[in-house]
Amino acid sequence: MRVSQLKNSLFTGIAVVSLQLFCVSALHAQSLGANLALTGPGAGADGSGFSNTKLVRDGDTGTYTQASGTSNQRVSVKWSSAVNFNTVVLRESGNNVSSWQLVDNDTGAQLASGTTIGSARTVNVGNASTKKINLIVNGSSPLRIAEIEVYSGGSNVSSSSSSSSTAGSSSSAAAGNASVNLSGSAAGGSANLSWSVSGNINAIEVYQDTDSNPAGRVRIASLGAGERNYTATGLNSGTPYWFWVKYRNSSNNTWSDSNAISVTPTGSGGGNSSSSSSTGGGGTPGNLLSCQQANTVQGFASLGGGTTGGAGGNSITVSNGTQLVAALATKKNNTSPLRIYVNGTITEGNSGGAKQFDIKDMENVSILGVGNNGVFDGIGLNIVRANNVIVRNVKIRYNRIGQKDGISIDGTSRNVWIDHNEIHNSLDVHKDYYDELVSGKGNIDNITISYNYLHSSWKTSLWGSSDSNNFDRRVTFHHNYFENVNSRLPLFRFGQAHVYNNYYKNVLDTGINSRMGARIRIDNNYFENVKNPIVSFYSSQIGYWHTAGNVFQSVTWQEYPSDGIIAGPNVGSTVNYNPPYNYSLMSANDARAHVLVNAGVGKVSNCL
Known part of the structure; x- marks a missing residue:
């Protein structure tokens, strides 16, 4: 070929490629609209572990922000007010990301997740609205993110990358609809479930109820897409139970239900005991728990693999806040278990400028007080x-x-155990002077609050920050001592809670407040000198309760029709709810005596 022909050929090829790129770019802009990462109100960026974070929103794919580590590295795009969007385009410089997730910072909800990113991964996240979106990545060094582009236009967007997303859709998802066929068999106190799958799915959840109506059913497991078996335990023999598998279709990320089946456990085993003492968690009324009992996690925190914190790992002892900040910093990008012992009074003044202690983007850690010496005075813990x-x-x-x-x-925290602490404020101040003693919001799950002494507070325990914070959070409260408090014991929106064997004394306004469709099992609690022990107040939708075995001593029931409904004086259940784990109950009278001996600090010092 002559040189002139070669030049003409090259020119023609370049022109064709340029035209193709122009057409793709024009189609991209036409279908997606303006990049909100650049044009949204007060658009900005920040991160944890990344430098020069502004480079993820400079519109230049040739620049990038690089992470200092390789695990749970976060870079974010944010705005001064919430923006509405449905599509996010991620661009990596290189191919070192091995897993990623997009998280709504305002609510903690996971919008999407997947494996690789590459030069371009386009994800449809549905209809989202937030002031900040977080990209959290893992992989090998160097992790370099070139762009996070955010759009509110078109939904027919495909990805140029090959990995699938567990929340947003991408072109790698297989076409066609998936289906799941569920079957089961009975055993002693349990039901053995198995299912076959046709097509591609990327998430599985198992649900249980005592009737065939899916309304009010309870999620008992969240499983990987490859799982095909599950055993539901703690069931009452002779009682019919209904089960469903809920699955997410890879092609469009929509959730569907399998067929519903009924299984009636036979033989021995299962059931929720109502004995006057319990093994592993309840102890004997009037006596201290043994270390074996005290160190056995009960309730929702026992699910999902259990909660072990820093057990089996290294330990560090701190006596001031600066040392605690440094100890927590060692957990960044480090999954090795760590126990941090607090032996001293920690204040804002000895914490080097910290306003709180962030247990954030980490796992496998315990904060443990030494004797009666572990004190946080005027500063708290933030688990995110x-x-x-x-x-x-x-x-x-x-x-x-x-x-x-x-x-x-907050956030997507899982398996958190708050146990044998004393947390308090003061009632000798305005009701808004302090906030909560212990609270939760966002898409948290498998939480247990046990054997705590919670007292002297206007606002005690809020779960769900607003009527729109609609996550299926699951929390157990057992053997806590609530004294001289005003309300929120707990205030619980959405989700599922189990409140058993607690002692409530001197409650000024309201006790347990179930709101926004929440389902709460309330077992064998002792209420003494309490106003309105169980209510559904102050929300646009009521919540529900399943009550049994509670003692109401010197309580006052007072209706406020404009605020909602009260459970008494003739207390009955408004829903049938059984938590998805075995537990043993003391009588309410025994629970009172037991809690007075065991709740608070200094009771398990030799067991930690």
């Missing part, structure tokens, strides 16, 4: 997007900085 966390045997009081709670749990 953290898994397998334990806080035991510490005092927390008078916090008005940071999140302003004694302990706050």
Whole structure:
């Protein structure tokens, strides 16, 4: 070929490629609209582990922000007010990302997740609205993110990358609709479930109820897409149970139900005991728990693989806040278990400028008080997007900085155990002077609050920050001592809660407040000198309760029709709800005696 022909050929090829790129770019812009990462109100960026975070929203794919680590590295796009969007385009410089997730920072909800990113991954996240979106990545060094583009236009968008997304849709998802066929068999106190799958799915959840109506059913497991078996335990023999598998179709990320089946457990085993004492968690009335009993996690925190915190790992002892900040910093990008022992009074003044202690984007950590010496005075703990966390045997009081709670749990935190602590404020102040003692919001799950002494507070325990914070959170409250408090014991929106064997004394306004469709089982609690022990107040939708075995001593029931409904004086159940785990009950009278001996700090010092 002559040189002139070669030049003409090359020119023609370049022109064709340029035209193709122009057409693709024009189609992209036409279908998606303006990049909100650049044009949204007060658009900005930040991150944890990344430098030069503004480079993810500079519109230049040739620049990038690089992470200092390789695990749970976060870079974010944010705005001064919430933006509405449905599509996010991720661009990596290189191919070192091995897994990623997009998280709504306002609610903690996971919008999407997947494996690789590459030069371009386009994800349809449905209809989203937030002031900040987080990209959290894992992989090998160097992790370099070139762009996070955010759009509100078109939904027919495909990805140029090959990995699938567990929330947003991408072109790698297989075409066609999936289906799941569920079957089961009975055993002693349990039901053995199995299912076959046709097509491609990317998530599985198992649901249980005592009738065939799916309304009010309870999620008992969240499983990987490859699972095909599950055993539901703790069931009452002779009682019919109904089960469903809910699955997410890979092609369009919509949820569907399998067929419903009924299984009636036979033989021995299962059931929720109502004995006057319990093994592993209840102990004997009037006596201290043994270490074996005290160290056995009960309730929702026992699910999902259990909650072990820093057990089996290294330990560090701290006596001030600066040392605690440094100890927690060692957990960044480090999954090795760690126990942090607190031996001293921690204040804002000895914490090097910290306004709270962030147990954030980490896992496998315990905060443990030494004797009666572990005290947080005027500063609290903030647990965010953290898994397998334990806080035991510490005092927390008078916090008005940071999140302003004694302990706050947020984001997508899983398996958190708050046990044998004393947390309090004061009633000798305005009701808004302090905030909660222990609270949770966002898409948290498998939480247990046990053997705590929670007292002297206007606002005690809020779960779900608003009527729109609609996550199926699951929390157990057992053997806690609530004394001299005003309300929120707990205030619980959406989701599922189990409240058993607690002692309530001197409650000024309201006790357990079930709101926004929440389902709460309330077993064998002792209410003494309490106004309106169980209500559904102050929300656009009521919540529900299943009550049994409670004692109401010197209580007052007072209706406020404009606020909602009260459960008494003739207390009955408004829903049938059984938590998905075995538990043993003391009588309410025994629980009162047991809680007075065991709740609070200094009771398990030799067991930690």
